[in-house]
Amino acid sequence: MEKKKSVFMNGLLFENPTFVQLLGMCPTLATTTSVKNGIGMGLSATAVLILSNMLISLLRKIIPDKVRIAAYIVIIAAFVTIVEMCLNAYLPDIAEQLGIFIPLIVVNCIILARAESFASKNGVFASMLDGAGMGLGFTCALTIISTVRELLGAGTILGIKIYGDTITPMAIFGMPPGGFITLGLIIAVINFIISKRKAAKNK
Amino acid sequence: MMEVISVIIAALFTENFVLVKFLGICPFLGVSKKTETAIGMGMAVTFVMAIASMCTWAVNHFLLERFSLEYLQTIVFILIIAGLVQFVEMFVKKSMPSLYSALGIYLPLITTNCAVLGVALLNVQNGYGFMLSLVYGTFAALGFSMSIVLFSGIREFIDERDVPEAFRGFPIALITAGLMAIAFTGFSGLTI
Amino acid sequence: MIMQKKDIFDIAKIGLILFAITAISAGILAGVNSVTAPIITANAKAKREAAMSKVLPDAVAFEKVEYSALDTSVLEAYSAGDAGCVILCEPRGYGGAVSIVVGIKPDLTVNSIDITSQSETPGLGANCTTEEFMSQYAGKTKDIKVVKSNPGANDVDAISSATVTTKAVTKGVNDALLAAEQVMGGDK
Numbered sequence: 001m002e003k004k005k006s007v008f009m010n011g012l013l014f015e016n017p018t019f020v021q022l023l024g025m026c027p028t029l030a031t032t033t034s035v036k037n038g039i040g041m042g043l044s045a046t047a048v049l050i051l052s053n054m055l056i057s058l059l060r061k062i063i064p065d066k067v068r069i070a071a072y073i074v075i076i077a078a079f080v081t082i083v084e085m086c087l088n089a090y091l092p093d094i095a096e097q098l099g100i101f102i103p104l105i106v107v108n109c110i111i112l113a114r115a116e117s118f119a120s121k122n123g124v125f126a127s128m129l130d131g132a133g134m135g136l137g138f139t140c141a142l143t144i145i146s147t148v149r150e151l152l153g154a155g156t157i158l159g160i161k162i163y164g165d166t167i168t169p170m171a172i173f174g175m176p177p178g179g180f181i182t183l184g185l186i187i188a189v190i191n192f193i194i195s196k197r198k199a200a201k202n203k
Numbered sequence: 204m205m206e207v208i209s210v211i212i213a214a215l216f217t218e219n220f221v222l223v224k225f226l227g228i229c230p231f232l233g234v235s236k237k238t239e240t241a242i243g244m245g246m247a248v249t250f251v252m253a254i255a256s257m258c259t260w261a262v263n264h265f266l267l268e269r270f271s272l273e274y275l276q277t278i279v280f281i282l283i284i285a286g287l288v289q290f291v292e293m294f295v296k297k298s299m300p301s302l303y304s305a306l307g308i309y310l311p312l313i314t315t316n317c318a319v320l321g322v323a324l325l326n327v328q329n330g331y332g333f334m335l336s337l338v339y340g341t342f343a344a345l346g347f348s349m350s351i352v353l354f355s356g357i358r359e360f361i362d363e364r365d366v367p368e369a370f371r372g373f374p375i376a377l378i379t380a381g382l383m384a385i386a387f388t389g390f391s392g393l394t395i
Numbered sequence: 396m397i398m399q400k401k402d403i404f405d406i407a408k409i410g411l412i413l414f415a416i417t418a419i420s421a422g423i424l425a426g427v428n429s430v431t432a433p434i435i436t437a438n439a440k441a442k443r444e445a446a447m448s449k450v451l452p453d454a455v456a457f458e459k460v461e462y463s464a465l466d467t468s469v470l471e472a473y474s475a476g477d478a479g480c481v482i483l484c485e486p487r488g489y490g491g492a493v494s495i496v497v498g499i500k501p502d503l504t505v506n507s508i509d510i511t512s513q514s515e516t517p518g519l520g521a522n523c524t525t526e527e528f529m530s531q532y533a534g535k536t537k538d539i540k541v542v543k544s545n546p547g548a549n550d551v552d553a554i555s556s557a558t559v560t561t562k563a564v565t566k567g568v569n570d571a572l573l574a575a576e577q578v579m580g581g582d583k
Contacts, residue, residue, distance in 0.1 A: 022232070023229075024229075025229055025232060026225050026226055026227070026229065026317045029225045029228060030224070030225035030226075033517075059416075062412065063412065063416075064408070064409040064412055064413075066409060067409055067412075069285070069311075070282070070413060071412075071413055071416050073281055073282070073285055073314070074281075074282065074413075074417050074420055075420065077277050077278040077281050077282075077420070078278060078420035078421075078423060078424060080277060081275075081277050081278065081424050081427075082423070082424065082427050084277070085274065085424075085427050085428060085431040085432075085435075086427075086431060088435045089430075089431040089434040089435050089438065090434070092438050092439075092442070096512070100321060100324050100325060100328065103276075103320070103324055104226075104317045104320060104321060104324070106281055106320065107281070107314070107315040107316065107319075107320050108315075109229055109315050112315055153517060153518075154517065154518070168518070169518060171517045171518030171519065172385070174517040174518070175384075175388060175517060176222060176223050176224075176225065176384045176387075176388070177382070177384035177385040177388065178381070179225065179384075180377045180378065180381030180384055181377070181378055181381035181382075183377050184370075184373070184374040184375070184376070184377030184378040184380075184381060185374070185378070187373055187374045187377065188369045188370045188374035189369070191368075191369040191370075191371075191374065192368075192369035195368060195369065274424055274428040275421060275424060278417070278420060278421070278424070391489060391490055391516075
């Protein structure tokens, strides 16, 4: 049980795909203009991650080693297309907002990286847990970034107005440059906390 | 003709893949430490994107649309791209071994460069014909190359400076990219 | 000789497995598609009709009308019988296309407009979706002009720092009014 828990927590915190491993940067920057989009993207990617990790782990003895990457990509692309169809059918608003970045989940490095480095070597249940941990880690990261950007850029969180009558929100944070700068500052803060902790431990 | 020129301007500046559309960020951050490798990466991506635009257009037009199998787009496109990248990898390995070792892991990773799949999907979404798909693919890739080469120039410079510890590495790179993106917002609204 | 046979067998096996994975995926996708495709089409239709009813609440039913003209931003035109007509147009704004639904009364004045999608600058041009801005177009007739202060009877006050967006929306509405003239021309 301890091990299962650590597999899950690894993805969520210590090996957070966005802040620590710096994977999947494109959707991280592109879809975090509002909290709703960020969460939508994170959960879509999580669904694909859990499903593809599960299936790849199930098929790990059948898939020939030489063509494993091609096989993984086909499996991932199939799941992404299913998620895309379902979003279009049942949550058309979010599907429209995320647009091209839904099919682009296929090339999100996090998913292929987990397939290659975890699901192809571990059991079904552990792989699904790993997918859930990594996916939720990604979702959390997107939520944090999009909260900062929506608050600073539009003065709202989840569309609810926080401020904006007396101070004009800084629209730049909702635009592409704001994405880069916000992510840079958040990673710097995390680096700072980690280095402070290390220094405290060494004493 | 005007349409071609406006697509070129959009692909290079107003809809720059990296700095405005956020496509191809992974190699943009990963392979931009040295200008030399950045140029190599830019060339490889341009080659793959130009050919991928043509192939995906042909497959989409002659197969998927004809048999109304549009829902297979993502799977088919990614397979075409993976095959192309494999081919480029073999070609570079044989003819340019020094570039091959410099690009390292990032060469096979062109498959997962979202700019390549992105351009294929955007061509379909924008309803471009064969000619415009090729032009858009090529110039979007050149726009990517331009950004990554400019960025690597700045990063080489930053490496020699005394950056606060917490900002070293990725954070300062991201903030630099943000400043470049601010410069590129100046292009938006540029039309003919 | 035996080795070669084994190699060929291996390659065939690998190819077969890969092919099987692809074929099964395609089959599953076809299944999911047959379930979701009708819902997606129905959604799109419902959304379009909701937007059209919003700008022309008196309309009972919409009927698509062929319309084409040079240098127009009009995409589709729908006649709503005695209630007027609805024009879908997509002029180019600052950050890309701006999709507008324009409801026009039989006397060729704008009933109301709705901006269904846009990618203008947040905080500036994106303010075109506010009710305050869109309501300016109600009651206007063709050749609407954009001014920066003291709007007259047929003028629209530009969004501050977003003249390009305002002009784009205005071009769309003007194009729509021209189209409406032709669509409803037969009735008069």
